[in-house]
Amino acid sequence: EAQVTQNPRYLITVTGKKLTVTCSQNMNHEYMSWYRQDPGLGLRQIYYSMNVEVTDKGDVPEGYKVSRKEKRNFPLILESPSPNQTSLYFCASRREVTDTQYFGPGTRLTVL
């Protein structure tokens, strides 16, 4: 089954404790993205990747890192999480730049 998976689905952590949210897709898609969804603000793109080892900042990249060492994986790294990073995070992938995006199930992160 073609899908985008994320782990963990729920995470509660404390300020400053490094964490990684994994994202994997099995569709051989070139493009992958991370979004955060906040009430009243919709979805905002954090980072995106056009291919292996090619990443670029989205609209709200501060406080986040990403890597794309393999085509299928695109982890999101919070080196020192802060409470303002409490949000619902979605990973997405697509085949080409103008193609349909497929979304993961979301990761609800709470930073205390």
Add this chain to the structure above:
Amino acid sequence: AQRVTQPEKLLSVFKGAPVELKCNYSYSGSPELFWYVQYSRQRLQLLMRHISRESIKGFTADLNKGETSFHLKKPFAQEEDSAMYYCALSGSGPGQNFVFGPGTRFSVLP
């Protein structure tokens, strides 16, 4: 710069009423426009994209380049249409961002 606006944060209609969810965009080139839907506690899923010109779940959307709009319409609302709706735009150049509008929370009242 790419930008998508959805002027209504909240929209409620009665069952059977016509629906129009508004979306306007700004983009200097030829955009790809999408509508995504997010039902309660679920992931976003594609509802439609403008190039397919299909009617999905009774919804249609026409790209109006003159008005830079991509409004979503349905003649008769159903209760199962209640969801969050996002309009999105993708630029056609390499490395172009995929930009979402702020979303409209749409409710169908019985």
